[in-house]
Amino acid sequence: MIDEPDTFIGQRVRQIRARRGISQQVLADRAGLTRSVIAKYETGIRPVDSRRTLLALASALGCTLGDLTGSDDRIDPSMSAFHRAVPDIETALWTQGNITDTAPPRTVDELTSAVEHASRLRHAGDYAALGPLLPGLLTDAYRLADDGNAQGWDLLATAAYGVASALRQRGHDALAWTAVQESERAAARADSLAPIAAAGFLKSQILAARPGALGAALSVATDIADRLTLDARTLGELETVGMVRQQVGFAETLAGGDPHPHLAEAAELAGRLAQAPSGRSTARNRTFGPANVALWQVSSAVERREPVEALRIAQTLNPDDLPSGVRHAQYFVEVGRAHAMRRDHRAALHALLRGEHAAPQHVRGMAPVRELVGSMLRETRRDLTTGELGRLARRVGVVS
Template sequence: MYDEPDTFIGQRVRQIRARRGISQQVLADRSGLSRSVIAKYEAGLRPVDSRRTLLALAQALGCTLGDLTGSDDRIDPSTSAFHRTVPAIETALWTQGNLTDTRPPRTLDELSKAVEDASRLRHAGDYAALGPLLSDLLTDAYRLADGGSAQAWDLLATAAYGVSSALRQRGYDALAWTAVQESERAAAHADSLAPLAAAQYLKSQILTARPGALTAALMVANGTADRLTPDASTRGELETVGMARLQAGFTKTLAGGDAQPHLDEAAELAGRLSDSQPGRSTARNRTFGPANVALWQLSSAIERREPAVALRIAETLDPGNLPSGVRHAQFFVEVGRAHAMKRDHRAALHALLRGEHAAPQHVRGLAPVRELVGAMLREARRDLATGELGKLAKRVGVVPV
């Protein structure tokens, strides 16, 4: 066993439950879980490795997912540059770009390139480089859109979407919601349905992190996909509507339903990409395609706690077909979770290390990774705990550096 204390979700469950003055049995009754399972979570004998279980516990305790996962710890020093810029991003959103700024304004072409550069950093998971760019990017986008063309509004919609996505990944859900509302508002002035589909997809993602909001999250994603699919024709439109369909499927899984019809429809949209035209909108989701559909199938299998099914899907999926960065990392994280469910900790560690290599800032900030590494650490033999697993535990913030 590792000698230093670690942190895990069950500890926070126990602390919040004690502050609420309720017993394990009352929590079990409220969450639909068994008392024995809750006891194992609190003792660190079993990791909380399901989003559905997290939501049930958070709703029963009357807290947020962040309260349970510790997502507000801002653990990784390498992303401190992002966190320092959040107040400026917040100000840009609250003022809609109407703030003191003596920089020369960017042209539409310059802004388009800046939006593309920011998107590339976000997909790579380089939040430290991305964060300092976002407040100026938003400010310029607001100023060009004010009384401007449909192209300017399209750029604002894409910029605000990227800001919202980055904020959500770093644990700022409330501010991410503000940003995605701005993206949705701007999308109404654009001449493509792609920015609207992208904004609705992200709204659904944010809602899935709120206890009690799964019905709303499913309604947003499913309604968007149903409404926009018939008119989707350009590459960007197919990509963004396809992501909304994937989100509908995953939300259905979280709600305990069958995701397969949604995944099948997403696969059909992915099959149309090769014959589509690029379109004029800057709203894209280049991660969407057949390989990404398979990745979401893998994630759904993990959420259903079917590790053997997940690993069979993983065998059919070449990670080289996924975009480098965050999506590449997600593949290895999900494979690691599947191996951990089968209690193959060496294989799980190997997969997590590959995921960390693909997008270190992103993976080190993931609550499921911290929970999994902590659980593995508590069960590991000393040679494993003092080697790569112990080093990874320090990098993800499970134990003190």
């Protein structure tokens, strides 16, 4: 499907529904919505601003989330560097590093440094710089593991996790699943719970973006969290298990359940970080901590369409306590979404601009941001089109 300027999710819903030959009422019945809501989505009067609704629509239409949200490639040409690296990443995964490359592999110390550098780029949202590094990172990690190096399996688990996470963020879900399976395989031979928890977290996130797989996403995350929470001791283990516990909470939110007990457990794990030993594993999630737990609470409230509660929690959180880059940006995106739900478009725009400043590549490629910006542009065309909103709309690809 080729997107026209100002294409929004509701338009794609209408296009796919028409091709399927079903009425608005049939779609509404399948998705558990009303026909009037479907009509508002399809005409752009109301944005599709809930992951739960998006999953319901995709399942009812028999398509993927990507079919409804569109492609990232058209939004930011600088992202082409990442996408050009994907075939080489695929080859490295399929061959498990057995490629025709005569370059000597990096040492353990060199590879450890490279894995940490890649992690920093990923958390900063600099995918253009990250992509070209990933094939070589995987290849060298495979070779170290194949040589029987004890740290090689840990490095492979961490490298494959980072690759999977980046692929998921850029819309390559099928390949991300292959990468996270490799991370899980390597984690089973590493001497730490951290890479096991990290792989489980990402498996659940990938599943949660697949129509019909929400139950599996919740099951995977719950199993890992329940199995590993009591034994988590080191920084890396507390960080990664804490992220899994947060993922359980968010999956519960998507399923219409209660996320609060799981987010409370994540907060308890975050409170233990200051006294935890460092551990030997390279698997870490340095974004995890009390501020990150509060951010997930905000996200959960936004997903439940409770903007007042989301903004109340956001006011208790200093965004400077979050790591710069993707997490910092996510805070402002969620605040922007909450303001938009209250129809305070100027406050929403201000928040989105701050989020874009924190992680431009990441925010410009986010489907919820495009949907929100497009909706605001349609509602406020007369007084904001030529200002910051119009310029942001062009940067995120809503208009040409």
